[in-house]
Amino acid sequence: MKLIIAVIRPEQLSDVLEALFRAEVRGLTISRVQGHGGEMEHVENYRGTTVKMALSEKVRLEIAVSEPFVRPAIDAIIEAARTGEVGDGKIMVLPIESIYRIRTGESDRDAVTPVPS
Amino acid sequence: MKLIIAVIRPEQLSDVLEALFRAEVRGLTISRVQGHGGEMEHVENYRGTTVKMALSEKVRLEIAVSEPFVRPAIDAIIEAARTGEVGDGKIMVLPIESIYRIRTGESDRDAVTPVPS
Amino acid sequence: MKLIIAVIRPEQLSDVLEALFRAEVRGLTISRVQGHGGEMEHVENYRGTTVKMALSEKVRLEIAVSEPFVRPAIDAIIEAARTGEVGDGKIMVLPIESIYRIRTGESDRDAVTPVPS
Amino acid sequence: MNHADIAWVLVSTALVLLMTPALGFFYGGMVRSKNALNTLMMSFVSLGVVGVVWALGGYSLAFAGGHALVGDLSFVLLRGVGLEAQGTVPHLLFMAFQGTFAIITAALISGAVVERMRFSAYLAFITIWMLAVYAPVAHWVWGGGFLAADGALDFAGGTVVHVNAAAAAVVAARVVGPRKDYGRHAILPHNVPFTLLGAGLLWFGWFGFNAGSALAANELAVLAFVNTWLAPAAALVMWTLIDLVRGGRVTAIGGATAIVVGLVAITPAAGFVGPLSALAIGALAVGPCYAALILRARTTLDDSLDVAAAHGLGGATGAVLTGVFADAAWSGGTNGLLFGNPSQVMVQMYGVIIVLAYSAICTFVILRLIGLVVPLRAGGRQEGVGLDVTEHGEEAYTGGDGAILVSPDVAARAAAAVRVPLHEGGRL
Amino acid sequence: MNHADIAWVLVSTALVLLMTPALGFFYGGMVRSKNALNTLMMSFVSLGVVGVVWALGGYSLAFAGGHALVGDLSFVLLRGVGLEAQGTVPHLLFMAFQGTFAIITAALISGAVVERMRFSAYLAFITIWMLAVYAPVAHWVWGGGFLAADGALDFAGGTVVHVNAAAAAVVAARVVGPRKDYGRHAILPHNVPFTLLGAGLLWFGWFGFNAGSALAANELAVLAFVNTWLAPAAALVMWTLIDLVRGGRVTAIGGATAIVVGLVAITPAAGFVGPLSALAIGALAVGPCYAALILRARTTLDDSLDVAAAHGLGGATGAVLTGVFADAAWSGGTNGLLFGNPSQVMVQMYGVIIVLAYSAICTFVILRLIGLVVPLRAGGRQEGVGLDVTEHGEEAYTGGDGAILVSPDVAARAAAAVRVPLHEGGRL
Amino acid sequence: MNHADIAWVLVSTALVLLMTPALGFFYGGMVRSKNALNTLMMSFVSLGVVGVVWALGGYSLAFAGGHALVGDLSFVLLRGVGLEAQGTVPHLLFMAFQGTFAIITAALISGAVVERMRFSAYLAFITIWMLAVYAPVAHWVWGGGFLAADGALDFAGGTVVHVNAAAAAVVAARVVGPRKDYGRHAILPHNVPFTLLGAGLLWFGWFGFNAGSALAANELAVLAFVNTWLAPAAALVMWTLIDLVRGGRVTAIGGATAIVVGLVAITPAAGFVGPLSALAIGALAVGPCYAALILRARTTLDDSLDVAAAHGLGGATGAVLTGVFADAAWSGGTNGLLFGNPSQVMVQMYGVIIVLAYSAICTFVILRLIGLVVPLRAGGRQEGVGLDVTEHGEEAYTGGDGAILVSPDVAARAAAAVRVPLHEGGRL
Ligand SMILES: Nc1ncnc2c1ncn2[C@@H]1O[C@H](COP(=O)(O)OP(=O)(O)O)[C@@H](O)[C@H]1O
Ligand SMILES: Nc1ncnc2c1ncn2[C@@H]1O[C@H](COP(=O)(O)OP(=O)(O)O)[C@@H](O)[C@H]1O
Numbered sequence A, B, C: 001m002k003l004i005i006a007v008i009r010p011e012q013l014s015d016v017l018e019a020l021f022r023a024e025v026r027g028l029t030i031s032r033v034q035g036h037g038g039e040m041e042h043v044e045n046y047r048g049t050t051v052k053m054a055l056s057e058k059v060r061l062e063i064a065v066s067e068p069f070v071r072p073a074i075d076a077i078i079e080a081a082r083t084g085e086v087g088d089g090k091i092m093v094l095p096i097e098s099i100y101r102i103r104t105g106e107s108d109r110d111a112v113t114p115v116p117s
Numbered sequence D, E, F: 001m002n003h004a005d006i007a008w009v010l011v012s013t014a015l016v017l018l019m020t021p022a023l024g025f026f027y028g029g030m031v032r033s034k035n036a037l038n039t040l041m042m043s044f045v046s047l048g049v050v051g052v053v054w055a056l057g058g059y060s061l062a063f064a065g066g067h068a069l070v071g072d073l074s075f076v077l078l079r080g081v082g083l084e085a086q087g088t089v090p091h092l093l094f095m096a097f098q099g100t101f102a103i104i105t106a107a108l109i110s111g112a113v114v115e116r117m118r119f120s121a122y123l124a125f126i127t128i129w130m131l132a133v134y135a136p137v138a139h140w141v142w143g144g145g146f147l148a149a150d151g152a153l154d155f156a157g158g159t160v161v162h163v164n165a166a167a168a169a170v171v172a173a174r175v176v177g178p179r180k181d182y183g184r185h186a187i188l189p190h191n192v193p194f195t196l197l198g199a200g201l202l203w204f205g206w207f208g209f210n211a212g213s214a215l216a217a218n219e220l221a222v223l224a225f226v227n228t229w230l231a232p233a234a235a236l237v238m239w240t241l242i243d244l245v246r247g248g249r250v251t252a253i254g255g256a257t258a259i260v261v262g263l264v265a266i267t268p269a270a271g272f273v274g275p276l277s278a279l280a281i282g283a284l285a286v287g288p289c290y291a292a293l294i295l296r297a298r299t300t301l302d303d304s305l306d307v308a309a310a311h312g313l314g315g316a317t318g319a320v321l322t323g324v325f326a327d328a329a330w331s332g333g334t335n336g337l338l339f340g341n342p343s344q345v346m347v348q349m350y351g352v353i354i355v356l357a358y359s360a361i362c363t364f365v366i367l368r369l370i371g372l373v374v375p376l377r378a379g380g381r382q383e384g385v386g387l388d389v390t391e392h393g394e395e396a397y398t399g400g401d402g403a404i405l406v407s408p409d410v411a412a413r414a415a416a417a418v419r420v421p422l423h424e425g426g427r428l
């Protein structure tokens, strides 16, 4: 089991979700974050105050997958999230020791396998 | 030291917090996230535009605990967050290499042990 | 490669960012979270309803760094985020198995090394 | 016909109309964000439904003919309601001015049932309630009915509007039942500035409500106007002092509530009392309302936005205090207790009790009848998800995350699918 | 000179002025938060630009002299526009009242080009459009021009304001082009309560728009006022019913839209028809507008906030229905189809078509000319980031995270640097 | 007594009252969200406190008797303030109209001390300031005091309201001291749409402020009204042009500020100058205010919401320009510099300086005295957490996360516990 954390541009989210669903990755959690990387900073003015905005809006995805899905998920994200310009984001893969489905208490592989409907 | 990441329903948050406090788990960080899993999608309409909402509101908890608290914390969460319906969420356990308390600079076990008041 | 997760006070964010930039740490992702720890709870009143607020506003930083930067980053954060009062926050270090830069598909160390401009 | 009076009543009608959106924001700020649109719409839709019902028949039941209990049908479909003078303004304008009162009265009730009542049941309820409760009660007091004959004073609707709505609210809260989280989880206001915005606009509009009720730009209007300025000011000061004494913290929700309480309390008295009495009425009304707010939250009565505590008790206190402070030296009319006419207090109480009882009983019957046809409240899951999504198919604040555009033909099928209960079984 | 009429027209002018901020919120709630300020500012800036242009020259082109096509220059720089009576109110007040109409007409157009048009191009556009399109069209109908002579009825601007703006909007949406996400990603309203707030304030202000157009506090004003109350109420009820029938869910955006559609539709008719006809007009206008909203979203025409569907179709329907329902028994003027004068419908259509064609053609030419000088739309990256940051250098809602204070001297350099395209190459 | 004038002054009073909530939103949008309620409440509470103080004694000190320096006590507790005519409207109405001016003047000062001043100290301050500063100054100019006798022109309160409040604001900002983050961290507006909403409603209300000051629905009111329309329009255009020239980006906060600056500047001049002069005054006032805003931010003076730059400089510029542009041909009164009376400019400056000095000195003394009794500012930790939680016990926007319902009996104990300083030692 691995935890894939991806930080992407908000405007690519729809595409990424679609790509992941196509790759049979069905469970994920997202949040709105702000990132700093190589992106150009921008300047804003509020009356006499000038500020440099060091952070850009990003979306963070957190996806727990079993081994066979790691590569397909990463490929799907890179494919769909890439624009080729600085600021496209990063993907990290972390080890998971165990995982539980709250509804059933099942753990590990079973926890991320969709129940057949 | 382990990092427990739990994604739960927002309406269960109060119960989960209470259960954790009862299990002597006193430090945690939460954030509002949106999740996709087996939940039914719903449809919204804005004038002529129809959209399918693929994400549901969830709350994400992040809890660093030392080994003896891992099991009690997981049990507390599963107990309090379960409604038995699809969408109850997941719990992941990740390894932590080290942890620091910013206030004191203490590290590892000491960092998550409350100072006696 | 390590993932540093730090939870700090919002009012220290500017200082922490500055300290990190000075430590040559250039890539990071932040989000607004709420934390519970040793902080005093506070009470709010809304008409007849009295509530105890168990959570305080915090900012969470997520920083992927290669080994040589782990220590400097942690030191920078501890230095800049410390006020010495309860509630300063925690820093966790997690192992990363692999990391990718979405723009280029590069992985691991290359993914977090800024391209020379 | 007097152009100046027309100008003032035109303005007043517009001001009272604005009070219903204002109420929507006052209420809407106090609910959770997942029910913000539902709460706002409960007010806004009254602008449509009650407005139309009023023109088609409500006005006639309230103001046509001289029967003691209810109006006749002679003004149905606005027959005979034209531009000829009634007093110094056209009859048509009088009808519209009164219509805006009907609209906000219905909307007031919604505060007791937000976050759980089905929208369609609410629509049915306000339609029937308007004809069966509001119109007769307005007739009793203003349309030449028996309460007017008995000498009950109600300048701008403390009883007709506020007590009436509050009685309905309490019954509705009971019949519909409490929110499932009520008393178990904290339910906090999602946007207090909206509540303050609503309070500010309500005060602004209330000048039309009270001073417009003089139906002329004369000294009476001035008296009512100034009282409508002073009473909420006094209420706000009193509330602030109580907050300071109790905990040192002056709450914004409290301030907004104080303004409304002061406005409600002065409503029946506005044209009958002098300005110092207005200050007194505003200040005196705070005590019972403040206490009621705190006590209500400890009961099982989920009158969610405290219609009873703010409008009911405020209106009743104001009505009784009208009987205390009424001063013929200012109004040229009736005196109250302080000016040698103690019996007026009894008349006022009598009026309040009659309206309260009638409204409560009818509301109970109407809701039970509607409940036979359509469930009054949304299901538990719907309530969990929030009524904005389940009843209105929208969210108040969207980031657009995870929203997938549905192509037109797909949309049709999707719209059908929507009626499948949320979260119910099956995988995608 | 009549003080009562002055009082009413003063109030009406203030009310119409308020409609433009209200429109800003109606529109601003429907865009994404990254373009909220841009959308609001498109309305607010019209208060400045069009106000000044109107006083300097627009008023003269619209109302000076008696030519058929356009006014002369005799009132330029407000020469000869003083406090002497025109009708029963001072000339200067009439000029201001008309000015507030010009302001909102320009702002209406912005709904078709939000989230992508460059702000400077927009400023140039509304300045020229005001002089070249609005002023002549106002002259045709109200300034003694040929449409008035032909007998076209337009009480408060259904054609001059709404059809005119909508024609410009459609052309502008085409010339500027759709948003890059249009039709690909879901673009959702970021703050529906703001849209409802806008709708509520628009209704409030519209009483000044329609009933103020009587230019006196007389029976005509009352008629227009009550119709302005009833038509949107009927529209709201009708919309609610359609929503219920179609999917069981009554949308808030739909409710806000219904109010505006009802208001737009009654605008040309307000002083010409009776109150029952107002109910009918409000209800009838909903059908075409509702359908148009749904169909438009399936086309490639990114009339982003549906100026054409709500204002264009609403205004045209209202104009035609004025020809149907006009009733001399109420207005003392012209009869329509239902009262024995079928030809009025044709005259009304003729007016609509002329204005539509003129506005569309001129808008096309003006935008193309501006496009020669300055790009009409922001670049793709700017659009991605949002126009609030790129065009206005601000964000609507900031948490302050990651904002680094720039010391004054640094600020100067930074301001220069800002023009470097965002995200373009290079590391920090 | 004239019903038309009554109607207009009734409306104007309501409009001016609305300006204080509007100011709350104008200010409230510009602070951080953790202080949003505190800032809003500083305006709202003035509606209560100053309203009551005005009725009880302030009005008398300002308008009773004919002394040069201050009024007498003959109107205390509204004795002798009844419905008899004063001019063409009832005395009571005049009292209320003036009261709404007092309310907003006090609220204006809050812009200099938001996000740090203790609420209870603020309450004490505005109460005393009202009686000791506002009432006398109003007396000097409008109540028959020495400035009126000297011929200083101040139509609707450029000096009495704006210069007066701004002088107090600067002193208050100094005495209370800067926010702890001021100059170190970026402090950004949390909700710019609220600021625009405030600006829109302020403009709307200001028609009552300026044109209502004619106290009749006559030509003078029309002149003041139209000038109140044109000056902010010109200011908005000028500000937009400066923004475009400086950086190409037209800011929304700037637009909102421009509207207020134009309104402030025309306030003293509204009934004395012609419409073209109003355009000029609006445009000319922008220069100094724009520059002052930029320079102020580089100083250590944390006049947080720039009361001095917008209201002080705007008011002073307007007062002086009144001396330049006053035109007897329009007002029937005094001429200014441009019309052959250069000395008027000096009289205007004299008035500004006297008021400025008096207000500044008294404010200093009052604040120091209050500071002896209760600390003027919240502690550093309170400021970090935000005054909404610490001073008001509420949050503006809550999601309800982590809120644990306290049962009634527990609540009592909890309320006591709250006074323990936040974050102070000890574990749960
Ligand atoms: N070392 C890092 N740790 C965590 N997040 C990072 C890191 N580097 C970049 N990010 C995230 O990725 C986003 C884009 O990164 P950036 O380096 O600008 O782009 P690119 O990968 O195209 O060079 C940043 O805004 C930030 O959110
Ligand atoms: N593989 C996953 N990775 C990360 N988060 C997940 C994953 N699967 C589910 N989640 C989170 O858990 C929530 C509920 O999951 P779901 O699979 O619908 O429920 P259940 O566990 O009851 O079948 C989702 O909304 C999502 O936030």
Ligand SMILES: Nc1ncnc2c1ncn2[C@@H]1O[C@H](COP(=O)(O)OP(=O)(O)O)[C@@H](O)[C@H]1O
Residues within 6 Å of the ligand: B026, B027, B028, B029, B030, B062, B063, B064, B065, B101, B102, B103, B112, C007, C034, C035, C036, C037, C038, C039, C056, C058, C085, C086, C087, C088, C089, C090
């Ligand atoms: N065990 C934990 N797991 C995750 N987050 C924690 C944990 N303990 C504390 N935190 C985070 O750190 C913040 C401060 O922690 P706290 O224990 O109060 O401070 P201190 O480290 O100064 O004793 C909390 O608000 C919470 O967000």
